[in-house]
Amino acid sequence: MYPTLSGLKAFTFTNPILALEHFQINDFAYVLVVSDFKIPGINGMDFLKRIRETNSCENDTNDSI
Numbered sequence: 935m936y937p938t939l940s941g942l943k944a945f946t947f948t949n950p951i952l953a954l955e956h957f958q959i960n961d962f963a964y965v966l967v968v969s970d971f972k973i974p975g976i977n978g979m980d981f982l983k984r985i986r987e988t989n990s991c992e993n994d995t996n997d998s999i
Contacts (some may be wrong), residue, residue, distance in 0.1 A: 954984055961976050961989045 943963065947953035957964060967985050968979045971978035 948974075950974065950981050954981070954988070957985055958988050964989075 942965075945953075945956065957967070969978040970982050973981060976984075979983065989997065
């Protein structure tokens with residue numbers, strides 16, 4: 935985790951499974967997720983789809999994926 939700036943925290947992971955687990959436990963803390971396309975064990979699009987599935991909201995209108 936990096937120091938906060940304006941109350942925001944940045945988390946970095948090299949393991950996508952740990953990143954998904956962290957997101958599932960702390961999804962309320964995230965406003966933005968940035969991912970590489972080539973990551974170990976899963977591609978970036980699948981990773982982001984799993985993030986989106988974890989954080990699906992009924993009123994979500996963001997279709998960026």
